[in-house]
Amino acid sequence: MINLKRLSTNQLITFFLIKLEPVLIGICLFSGMFLDFPGPLLKLLKVGSYLILFFLILWRWKRFAYVFTRDIPLLCLVGTAVWSVGWSAVPGIPELLRAVLRATALGAYLAVRYNPKEQMRLLAWVLGIVAILSLLVTLAHGLGDAPAQGIFRHKNHLARLMTLNAIISLLSILNHRKYRWVGWVGFSLSVLMLLLSQGKSALLIFLVMITLLPLHNFVKQHYKLQTVLYMVSALLAFVASIVILWNLEFILVDILGKDLQLNGRLPIWTLVFDKILERPWLGYGFEGFWSSDAGYSVINSTWLAHGGYGNAHSGYLELALQLGFLGIFLFVLSLFIALFKTIQVLSVTKKIEFFWMFLYLVFFSIVNLSLDPSILAEDIVWTLYVSTALSAAVYQSRIVKNPHLLGVREQGVGSREHRSQNRKEVRGKKSCVPDCYEKPCKLFQ
DSSP: OOOGGGSOHHHHHHHHHHHHHHHHHHHHHHHTSOBOOOHHHHHHHHHHHHHHHHHHHHHTHHHHHHHHTSOHHHHHHHHHHHHGGGGOSSOSOOHHHHHHHHHHHHHHHHHHHOOHHHHHHHHHHHHHHHHHHHHHHHHHHOOOSSOOOTTBSSHHHHHHHHHHHHHHHHHHHHHOSTTHHHHHHHHHHHHHHHHHHTOHHHHHHHHHHHHHTTHHHHHTSOHHHHHHHHHHHHHHHHHHHHHHHHTHHIIIIIISOOOTTTTTHHHHHHHHHHHHHHSTTTTTOTTTSTTSHHHHHHHHTSGGGTTOOSOOSSHHHHHHHHHHHHHHHHHHHHHHHHHHHHHHHHHHHOOHHHHHHHHHHHHHHHHHHHSSOOTTOSSHHHHHHHHHHHHHHHHHHHHHHOGGGGTOOOTTOOOHHHHHHHHHHHHTSOOSSOGGGTSOOGGGO
16 A cells, blocks of 8 residues: 655656556547547547647657657658658648647557557457447437447447457457456447447458457467468468359348449549559658549549548558558558567467457458558557557567566476576566566556
8 A cells, every 4th residue: 555645746746647547548549539529529639638648758758769669660651651741732731640640659658558468458448438438329319220320420430449349358258257247248239339330341340350269279279280270271261262252242232231332432442543553652642632633533533522521441542642652561561560570479478468469450451441541540540550560569579589578488398497497587687678568557457
């Protein structure tokens, strides 16, 4: 028990800041959602998030600088977005770019302050609150044929976050024996809101994520059995892909209720791709395409002219429009490095939180195919990608330099005496990462 009377003023400030920090981070995460709140409240939320994040980063700026430079391609991607203002059709620094920098900094701070397990729990709390509020708003408006939006501006924003919450809840059920009912409540509520949102693409992504859950059991097996299981999984995935392509029209039209043009997305993609080839290397600059003559021509030639807004409806195409093939190269490089490092850490630790990181990277890769762009976006989906990529980089580096820092047993070393000797050796070694990873956050103890 801490005696507050014996603490100095600076110690008191630090103590209360640590206690309030998860709440402050939650507020920042809410500011990265497309909420359907009154304008003044949204403005207050966004301004407050800037101030909160500024002081939190200032508090741990050395650790922040260390972690943020662990993923060089990601750092270069963000830097290119800022640099692209020089050739963008929008003069000055767009407001959206400032919001993207805030979302990126928030993701980096999550990787600085919380380990992956704590990030999972914090996200579960935030998304659980989102699910409850969305259910209350939906019930207040009444259930009907219209898709539920919850507290969001569009049904897709609700659907993709409920997909994430459902997966986190399932992982919690599989990993914890105590309080499983909490996980089942979260899972049931998330699936209910996902169905009420009528987000067919998000539902399909949810089913794909469910099929990946057995992979965690593969990771726990002996490496030879892992190889066989991975080969079988790859073969099954190949067969499933052939079946899907062979029955594409039936899946799109009869099951998902879409046409072969993907509800008007295909004409947009065709025109957008032609515009990308006109400026392939550096693109039109961040937020520069849809304000240019080329962007207006795409809008006027598609259904976007009837009340829509400039949006490629694909994260990869939107990134190519903004930063060209350079942006695509940097992002794909960052994604593959993050996947490689996450799989490497997962194969060594076997821990559920690193499996969640793997699932999230897969989710992020898929969600940018046809839903709203989430690469270099101001929303929570981009924030979580940044935190996942940086956490993977830090932990992979930590394991490579000294695997025993995570309590990992080496291959072929199983004796009790050897493990005891390893622990004695580790006591005298200094961690290769900031001490923010040495002690868990008080909220989660």
